[in-house]
Each structure stands twice: as structure tokens, then as C-alpha cells.
Amino acid sequence: MPSRYDPVDLKPGLAARQAATRLLAAVTESRASLDGLLDPAGGNPAFTGLGPQDRLLVRAILLSALRHLRVIDAYIDELVTSPLPEGAKALRQLLRVGAAQILFLDVPDRAAVDLAVSQANGDPRNRRFAGLVNALLRRMGREKESRLSELTATVPPFPDWFVSRIQNAYSQEADSILSMLSVPPAIDLTVKTDPAGWAERLGGTVLPTGSVRIARPAGPVTDLEGYDGGDWWVQDAAASIPAQMFSRLDGLEVADLCAAPGGKTAQLALAGARVTACDQSANRLERLKGNLSRLGLEVSTHLSRAQDFKAPEGFDGVLVDAPCSSTGTVRRHPDIPYTKGPEDITRLTQVQRALLDHAAGLVRPKGELVFSNCSLDPEEGELMVQGFLADHPSWRIKPVDASRWPGMEAAITELGEVRTHPAMLSDDDPAQAGLDGFYAVVLTQE
Numbered sequence: 455m456p457s458r459y460d461p462v463d464l465k466p467g468l469a470a471r472q473a474a475t476r477l478l479a480a481v482t483e484s485r486a487s488l489d490g491l492l493d494p495a496g497g498n499p500a501f502t503g504l505g506p507q508d509r510l511l512v513r514a515i516l517l518s519a520l521r522h523l524r525v526i527d528a529y530i531d532e533l534v535t536s537p538l539p540e541g542a543k544a545l546r547q548l549l550r551v552g553a554a555q556i557l558f559l560d561v562p563d564r565a566a567v568d569l570a571v572s573q574a575n576g577d578p579r580n581r582r583f584a585g586l587v588n589a590l591l592r593r594m595g596r597e598k599e600s601r602l603s604e605l606t607a608t609v610p611p612f613p614d615w616f617v618s619r620i621q622n623a624y625s626q627e628a629d630s631i632l633s634m635l636s637v638p639p640a641i642d643l644t645v646k647t648d649p650a651g652w653a654e655r656l657g658g659t660v661l662p663t664g665s666v667r668i669a670r671p672a673g674p675v676t677d678l679e680g681y682d683g684g685d686w687w688v689q690d691a692a693a694s695i696p697a698q699m700f701s702r703l704d705g706l707e708v709a710d711l712c713a714a715p716g717g718k719t720a721q722l723a724l725a726g727a728r729v730t731a732c733d734q735s736a737n738r739l740e741r742l743k744g745n746l747s748r749l750g751l752e753v754s755t756h757l758s759r760a761q762d763f764k765a766p767e768g769f770d771g772v773l774v775d776a777p778c779s780s781t782g783t784v785r786r787h788p789d790i791p792y793t794k795g796p797e798d799i800t801r802l803t804q805v806q807r808a809l810l811d812h813a814a815g816l817v818r819p820k821g822e823l824v825f826s827n828c829s830l831d832p833e834e835g836e837l838m839v840q841g842f843l844a845d846h847p848s849w850r851i852k853p854v855d856a857s858r859w860p861g862m863e864a865a866i867t868e869l870g871e872v873r874t875h876p877a878m879l880s881d882d883d884p885a886q887a888g889l890d891g892f893y894a895v896v897l898t899q900e
């Protein structure tokens with residue numbers, strides 16, 4: 455069963471609640487991305503104006519609300535005696551935040567209800583509903599033990615467009631994938647050396663990819679041993695796979711075309727490649743430089759669209775870790791099913807294809823081209839690559855050996871591509887289980 459609690463001590467104040475309500479509306483009504491809203495530097499003032507503790511609370515409320523939004527809405531709709539008025543969006547958002555606290559966060563029910571009622575009374579749009587807010591959330595608190603598990607078992611966890619795409623792509627495994635997507639993930643670290651030693655020091659376990667998986671710490675991950683010394687970086691185990699797929703790196707010239715913030719660039723450099731890291735975003739390229747500097751790794755950087763990046767002498771290896779719908783990262787970014795849609799996937803496949811076509815021209819004869827992204831959708835992975843191969847008959851898939859990562863054989867497709875998803879790497883504790891959804895393939899020329 456998914457854990458119902460995010461590991462944050464919650465004593466939410468009214469300002470935090472108001473911010474959470476406003477930001478939840480921005481995500482679900484205006485499709486604003488949670489990362490953008492919660493960016494400490496350029497995020498929404500309702501968030502950046504809060505103190506550190508309140509920020510933690512707002513983040514926890516939003517993550518829980520979005521992970522369980524359909525269940526929360528179904529429960530609200532079940533408890534209102536007549537449907538909420540169509541225009542009562544502010545009321546729904548307020549109830550969603552209260553329900554997220556009562557159902558999924560470790561907040562005393564009474565405190566959550568009282569704050570919701572105060573918030574309703576302080577908002578002219580919601581004042582007349584204060585009695586309803588009080589009655590509904592109190593009842594939710596009383597009955598949740600019996601009702602919540604029934605609702606979780608019957609209500610699809612995410613919007614219909616998203617659920618049906620997962621069901622179409624993964625048939626048998628779709629239910630397990632969807633259920634894992636509501637579980638907050640552990641944290642994976644890529645370590646420079648000695649995974650077993652770091653696993654012991656940080657109380658984690660070593661995964662088949664060589665990553666170290668640790669429980670989510672109570673404080674910032676940057677406080678953990680080894681961060682300041684540049685001994686490791688945060689990177690989902692699945693995200694560490696594409697850079698490991700090159701058959702050789704030491705001493706070779708490799709271009710990383712969509713490089714920032716540099717997780718894979720760091721792996722390539724650590725393995726001894728001479729890396730040119732290209733990205734079209736100046737801000738993100740600055741972050742890459744900061745990350746690589748902390749890790750003590752040197753690479754060349756290049757600010758441009760990958761399609762405009764020219765290198766007549768070519769590279770031994772090229773990595774295209776393409777922009778994508780990021781549906782493989784919904785455990786960490788549960789806003790994605792609400793901020794993205796099928797039209798984004800169609801648009802992104804065109805960008806991915808343009809990147810792949812251009813990258814193919816940068817690979818030296820006998821060189822390797824690795825294409826990857828963190829989407830669960832075959833249109834951005836398997837099908838996109840089949841389209842590329844149909845139009846480039848001299849290219850082929852270089853199959854990955856299924857024994858490459860013992861214990862992860864299920865992640866290797868019949869054609870030798872890598873396809874990971876959140877129901878892989880099972881564990882008795884769901885919070886310790888799973889992988890990001892990733893697609894990766896090695897392409898070479900005959």
C-alpha cells in the first residue's frame with residue numbers, strides 16, 4: 455500500500471494554507487508548473503514570501519494534494535449534499551487543501567478544520583460556505599479510516615488522458631505503475647566511487663545501477679555527508695542508465711546535447727570522456743557549471759540550440775537526453791498530469807526527432823549515439839526511434855546486453871533498448887521501490 459504520509463512535521467499556519475490554495479489553483483486551473491511556482495529565486499510571491507518552515511509545509515500540502523487529487527475530489531463530491539456550484543472554484547481549492555491535510559498529512563484533524571474555516575471566513579467568495587467547510591472536513595476526519603482505502607481502490611489516481619495513455623502502453627502493468635505514481639519516492643545518489651561505503655555511511659542500499667538509494671532525509675539533502683565534498687549527486691537510478699550505455703568513454707570525445715543541469719554530463723566526465731556539454735538555456739547551463747564545479751569535474755560548455763550546434767570533426771559519442779513530457783517523473787512532479795496534455799507529447803516528439811536527426815550528423819563513423827528521455831510514453835521513445843530508423847536505413851539499434859544490470863533484466867526490451875518504469879525494482883516498502891520512467895537506446899551506423 456502506498457504510504458499515506460509525507461515525512462514532514464506539519465503545523466500549518468494560515469499563510470501557508472492560503473499560499474497552498476492559491477498555488478494549487480495555479481497548477482490545476484492555469485497549468486503552471488510546480489517547479490516554477492516553488493522556485494526559491496523566481497517563484498510565486500505567495501510562496502517566496504513565506505519563511506522556510508512554511509515553505510516546507512506548502513510544498514508538502516501541494517505534493518500530497520496533487521498525488522491524490524482525484525480521490526480527494528471524489529470524496530468531496532460524495533460528502534456534499536448538492537453538487538458544488540460550477541463557479542465555486544475557490545471553494546473547491548480550499549476544500550482540497552483541507553482534505554489533503556486530513557487524509558494524507560500528519561496534521562491533527564481539528565487544526566486542519568479550524569484553519570480551513572478561518573480561511574473560508576477570511577475570503578468573501580467563501581464566507582457563506584464556512585459552515586459547509588466545517589461540516590464536510592469534520593466528517594472526512596471521522597470517516598477516513600474506512601472510506602479512504604475504498605476510494606483509493608476504485609478512483610483512478612490521475613486525469614483520464616494520462617491514465618488511458620499508461621493503460622494503452624503498459625496493459626498488464628498499468629495498475630501497478632499508476633499506483634506507484636502516487637507514492638513519494640526515495641532519493642537516489644550517483645556516487646563517484648565506493649557505492650557500498652556510501653550506502654553504509656548514509657544508511658542506504660546499492661541498486662543494480664550502482665546508485666545508492668537512501669530514505670528521504672528530514673532536512674535538506676545538501677546537509678548530508680559528502681555533498682560539500684562533491685562525492686555524489688542526486689540522480690534517479692533510471693536517469694543514471696543512459697550515460698552507462700556507451701560501450702567506451704575513457705579518453706573519447708563526447709557531446710552531451712541537452713546537458714543541463716548536468717547529471718549525465720558528470721557521469722560522462724567521471725568515466726574519463728572529454729565532454730562538450732550543450733544546452734539552449736543560459737540559466738540551466740550556469741547550474742550545470744555550478745554542479746560540475748562542486749563535483750570537481752571539468753567539461754567544455756556550449757550555449758545554443760542543439761540543432762544549431764556544429765562540429766565538422768564530429769564526436770566518438772553523442773548523448774541526446776531530450777526534452778520530453780517527463781511523465782516518468784510524476785512521483786516527484788505530480789503536477790505533470792495536470793499541466794501537460796497529449797498535445798504536448800505530439801509537439802515534443804517533433805523536437806525529439808529534430809534533435810535526433812541533427813545528432814546523427816555529429817557522430818563519427820563507428821561512433822555511438824545514445825538517445826534517452828524520462829517519458830513513460832512510447833511515442834516519445836520506442837515509436838520515435840522506429841520513425842528515425844525508417845528514415846535513416848544506415849542506422850540500427852545496438853542492443854544492450856540483458857545481463858548489464860543484474861536484477862534489471864525486465865528493463866531491457868526485445869530490441870535491446872532500455873525501458874524503465876515505477877513498478878520496477880519492487881520492495882516491501884513502496885517508498886523504497888520503483889524507478890523513474892525512462893527510455894534509452896544506443897544507435898550506431900552499419
Ligand SMILES: C[S@@+](CC[C@H](N)C(=O)[O-])C[C@H]1O[C@@H](n2cnc3c(N)ncnc32)[C@H](O)[C@@H]1O
Nearest residue numbers: 712713714715716717718733734735759760775
Ligand atoms: C531532460 S533535461 C536534460 C537533463 C540532463 N541531461 C541531466 O542529466 O541533468 C533537457 C534539457 O534540454 C534542454 N533543451 C531543450 N531543448 C533543447 C534544444 N533544442 N537544444 C539544446 N538544449 C535543449 C533544456 O534546457 C534542458 O536543460
